[in-house]
Amino acid sequence: MSSRSTLGMQQFLQVIMHNEVLSDQEVSNECVRILGERSHVRCITEINNSLSSINMAIQSGKDELTGEIFWAFVPTIKDEKMRYQSKYTQAQLDLLRAIFLEILDSENGFISSIDALNIQSTLEPRLSHAEAETTIGEMVSSKWLSSKEGNIYIGVRSTIELMPFFRASHHDEFNACPICDRSLFHGHKCENCQAVHHLYCLGIAKKRTGMLECFKCKKTLNATDLPCIDLNSSRGSQAEQDGTPSPPIKIKGKGKKRKEH
Ligand SMILES: [Zn+2]
Ligand SMILES: [Zn+2]
Structure with missing residues (x-):
């Protein structure tokens, strides 16, 4: 971080960490606003070099439904204590995990919202119908899942952060x-x-x-x-x-x- 202000770089990183997941355009805007720099990829590469010793990085992924690019601050090694886990209750995480597995096992990579909601009835402890609905809504707005026309898909944030887990659970198939x-x-x-x-x-x-x-x-x-x-x-x-x-x-x-x- 020698060529740019260290304080500015820290501020830029904090914005990405705070927002958890940001679109390419939003990251670009923040880079101009905070650092006065038009190449956000160059800034991110510089930050990632500094972060490599703590096994974290800012990484990008494409939303499968729209092709839009998003960035998130993620661990670069398989880490059982993923950041998102602390935000949700065990029952919510169990529901999310079960939805992931249903989607991965599905023929075309999505399940209906109704099927996603009904999964909670197979879990123990289970969420109420309303709690499950709220949880799925939160997971969609946090981009762990995405939804389109009544169906639920894997969200872009999961493709950025959780690929090692998906690969491990599905033997890379x-x-x-x-x-x-x-x-x-x-x-x-x-x-x-x-x-x-x-x-x-x-x-x-x-x-x-x-x-x-x-x-x-x-x-x-x-x-x-x-x-x-x-x-x-x-x-x-x-x-x-x-x-x-x-x-x-x-x-x-x-x-x-x-x-x-
Ligand atoms: Zn392709
Ligand atoms: Zn063909």
Whole structure:
């Protein structure tokens, strides 16, 4: 933290810690406000270097439903005493864990809100129906879960913070999106080859090529729930520049490879 004010960096870190999870735009705004710096990724890299000795880091993840990038302050090693645990009662945590497992075991990476609510009746000690409803609402607003059209999905904060736990409980058996190669819980499944794609990866591919086809078998896909993608923001996003190639780059590379054969 030599080039920037240490106090400013601490303040920036505190804002991220205090808010628990912030969108890429919010982090960018805070970086400008506190540090007068436009590259929040550069600031975060600098802070993460200082945090590595205490096994914590500010990390990003993409919301599977919208493609929006979020940041959270998380442990970098598997730590049984996760921060979120202290905020909730044991019964609430049991409900959250049971919902996670139901989603992971589900065919398409989501369960209905009604099924999520009904899970509490199988737990002991159990929450009342109203308490379970409030708990699920809190978990959605904290982004441990997300909800859309009456269904409950894994939230972006869980994908940032809890992947080691999901991997351990499911022996790493996750679908990988054929466009970006990253694990995913929910996406669009090709009816021909069963490949599951991130909705936002398909959204970007469609925006770029005007076509909607399976990245693996090339069958036309009938995905109607793709998020609106702003190509300028997804191509220029600083969070995408942290060493991971963005999906558009990969599409180009694989396209070239096909022509050579
Ligand atoms: Zn993807
Ligand atoms: Zn396919």
